[in-house]
Amino acid sequence: MNATIDKFGFPATLIAEFTHWVVLLRPAQPTLGSLVLAAKSDATAFGDLPSEAHAELATVTKAIERALAQAVGYAKINYLMLMMVDPHVHFHVLPRYEGSREQAGVAASDAGWPGQPDLGNAVKLTPGQIAALTDWLKPYFA
Secondary structure: OOHHHHHOOOOOOEEEEOOOEEEEEOOEEOOOOOEEEEEOOOOOOHHHOOHHHHHHHHHHHHHHHHHHHHHOOOOEEEEEOOOOOOOOOEEEEEEEOOOEEEEOOEEEEOOOOOOOOOHHHOEEOOHHHHHHHHHHHHHHHO
């Protein structure tokens, strides 16, 4: 694992693990079910990932979209590759929807809907909420 994965709370936030990727609960939720899809590699440029990681990305994104469709019922999904503060290859995965969603006592509205996501309007999770939401999402990836 790399420092970016650690910064996003691994292993407490781990939802699913693949050969080249991990799916983590995003500790700040701009929309309910927001995730971090992070490469296990030390690469800091998307093009520097091994070809096997690029190939596996198709499997991982299908798993994410299937899981979040069931868990959250999103209308759209955004994959944001920002990598400005955290240098290793990763995406912020945001399920997008009109209105609000609630789970385990955490309610999140999509403040940017239908435009760009409002990352500044995220619900910052407590350790207990992280555990509850991680436990809630894991079975959708089984």
